[in-house]
Amino acid sequence: MEMLKKACDGLSKIREKSPLVHHITNYVSVNDCANITLAIGASPVMSDEIEDILDLIKIANSLVLNIGTLNKRTVESMIYLGKEANKLNIPVVLDPVGAGATKLRTGTSLKILQEVKVRVLRGNMSEIKSLLGLSGNTKGVDSTEKMDDAEDVAILAAKKFNCTVGISGEVDVISDGERVVKVFNGNSILTRVTGTGCMVTSLTGCFLGAGCDGLTSSTAAYLIMGLAGERAYKESGDNIGTFKVRLFDEIFNINEDRLKEGGKVEEC
Ligand SMILES: Nc1ncnc2c1ncn2[C@@H]1O[C@H](COP(=O)(O)OP(=O)(O)OP(=O)(O)O)[C@@H](O)[C@H]1O
Numbered sequence: 001m002e003m004l005k006k007a008c009d010g011l012s013k014i015r016e017k018s019p020l021v022h023h024i025t026n027y028v029s030v031n032d033c034a035n036i037t038l039a040i041g042a043s044p045v046m047s048d049e050i051e052d053i054l055d056l057i058k059i060a061n062s063l064v065l066n067i068g069t070l071n072k073r074t075v076e077s078m079i080y081l082g083k084e085a086n087k088l089n090i091p092v093v094l095d096p097v098g099a100g101a102t103k104l105r106t107g108t109s110l111k112i113l114q115e116v117k118v119r120v121l122r123g124n125m126s127e128i129k130s131l132l133g134l135s136g137n138t139k140g141v142d143s144t145e146k147m148d149d150a151e152d153v154a155i156l157a158a159k160k161f162n163c164t165v166g167i168s169g170e171v172d173v174i175s176d177g178e179r180v181v182k183v184f185n186g187n188s189i190l191t192r193v194t195g196t197g198c199m200v201t202s203l204t205g206c207f208l209g210a211g212c213d214g215l216t217s218s219t220a221a222y223l224i225m226g227l228a229g230e231r232a233y234k235e236s237g238d239n240i241g242t243f244k245v246r247l248f249d250e251i252f253n254i255n256e257d258r259l260k261e262g263g264k265v266e267e268c
């Protein structure tokens, strides 16, 4: 089945099942991640306290780990809960926010990847390259890397970490180590709103929670953010506040027809 069709099927499944997506995430974009999860048709819960999360994970359909504002206590919770999720066969997506900017962020991401079976690793080019030891130039949470070798980097990372890897950029590149998919939708204004990458990670969690595989989940999440971004920009232009509101409107109203009409996905 072609990717666009799989993304449409995944979207229907999200709206049918409304999966519960447990997040341990950062305090910058946490509210946007909860809202994007609701907008697409899933159910968010955000919690990092051990006593609380041990009960919550039993009813969750997927787990989002995002190290954006990591601290020792939340990292411990992420590893603990990641392992619990693995035992319960609940898929995990990791966003290694700011890997490459500090030793703590690179080291923590690598530790999570080593101790938790991660289904999808989603980040920008600087973050993914730094995890491969190929660069360490992340500007805080922003990428400084070109996308020229994105295909090779995605394949390499997918093989090394034994998961699907989705790298964001002008063209998003996703690989499970064998196949490579590119998503051409998007608008550069998406990089001027904080947390759009984190929101793609949450959307990936929604697709995983609906039962989609890693490659489909990562592709569908990028496709939806990219297409919604394009459509929102047509309404808002450079009015960045309006753009953000329109982005949520577009994600809430995305459907199979719009995906088939506007989705630009290519399997290489
Ligand atoms: N140059 C670009 N042109 C069009 N779309 C882009 C461009 N760069 C990134 N995007 C899109 O913006 C979204 C966020 O990607 P980005 O690379 O900024 O992630 P990120 O750095 O992890 O974001 P954050 O850390 O703020 O959450 C993705 O949907 C991506 O496809």
Ligand SMILES: Cc1ncsc1CCO
Pocket (backbone or CB within 6 Å): 026, 028, 029, 068, 069, 097, 141, 194, 195, 197, 198
């Ligand atoms: C700006 C920022 N700082 C830590 S997390 C975050 C949100 C985007 O990754």
Ligand SMILES: [Mg+2]
Pocket (backbone or CB within 6 Å): 095, 097, 098, 123, 124, 141, 197, 198
């Ligand atoms: Mg990010």
